[in-house]
Amino acid sequence: MKLLALSPHLDDAAFSAGGLLAARANRGWDVAITTCFTGNVAAPTGFALACQLDKGLPADIDYMALRRAEDMAACRELGARAIHLPFLEAPHRGYASAAMLFGPRRDDDRIVDRLAETLAALLAAERPDLVLGPLCLGDHVDHHAVRDAMTQVCAGYDVLLWEDWPYADREQRIAAVPALVEPLTPDTRRRRIAACAAYATQLGFQFGGVEAMAARIDVMTEERYYVPN
Numbered sequence: 001m002k003l004l005a006l007s008p009h010l011d012d013a014a015f016s017a018g019g020l021l022a023a024r025a026n027r028g029w030d031v032a033i034t035t036c037f038t039g040n041v042a043a044p045t046g047f048a049l050a051c052q053l054d055k056g057l058p059a060d061i062d063y064m065a066l067r068r069a070e071d072m073a074a075c076r077e078l079g080a081r082a083i084h085l086p087f088l089e090a091p092h093r094g095y096a097s098a099a100m101l102f103g104p105r106r107d108d109d110r111i112v113d114r115l116a117e118t119l120a121a122l123l124a125a126e127r128p129d130l131v132l133g134p135l136c137l138g139d140h141v142d143h144h145a146v147r148d149a150m151t152q153v154c155a156g157y158d159v160l161l162w163e164d165w166p167y168a169d170r171e172q173r174i175a176a177v178p179a180l181v182e183p184l185t186p187d188t189r190r191r192r193i194a195a196c197a198a199y200a201t202q203l204g205f206q207f208g209g210v211e212a213m214a215a216r217i218d219v220m221t222e223e224r225y226y227v228p229n
Helices: 012-026 046-053 063-078 111-126 141-153 186-197 200-207 210-218
Strands: 002-007 030-035 081-084 130-134 159-162 180-183 222-226
Touching: 002 012, 002 111, 002 141, 012 030, 012 063, 012 130, 012 159, 012 180, 012 186, 012 222, 030 063, 030 111, 063 081, 063 186, 063 200, 111 141, 130 141, 186 200, 186 210, 200 210
Parallel strands: 002 030, 002 130, 030 081, 130 159
Antiparallel strands: 159 222, 180 222
16 A cells, blocks of 8 residues: 655645654555655745744755755654655745745746646656645645645545644634544654654744654644545
């Protein structure tokens, strides 16, 4: 059996679905995490550079190479394969402020069609039994791009959408009934925490540090997944 997780950014799948990914790997599934927006820009400027500097990283570091290495470490914790696609994150596609990241897609942003073409080829090659992707809690423009591309190419596949975390902590409970509730066991909770901890560049900004991240996962009992509507 094969599971393919379609993650917008280098951390979304582990942050949101680490328990399920670890559980399927434990059962012998071939688990692959495909991250869509991992491409490099040689010399970022403006808001894109600010998104790096606000993590406490210097301007001259290869930020995306560092993040891809973090993702490889997280995938090892989950027992998953890492696949990195070369598309650029929204700050490199003309989204010039935090407000724009959570607003409507730019009229000149053609990322969905380009992404859908690549994902169609990936699905044909991987032939997964289950595809995971973002429910789009938080309304990040990159999350919506991945989900919209999935809508174009995932007909005929079993698809479940995860509750985007940590946005899920800040939103009201989803009105829909989950199609799958994945209990967190001591093992899958530990592995989800370990995978999340691998994304060291993101933990201070997103959670206030590794201890705060682990404390938030420690109180979780389950992950919830939904059928696309």
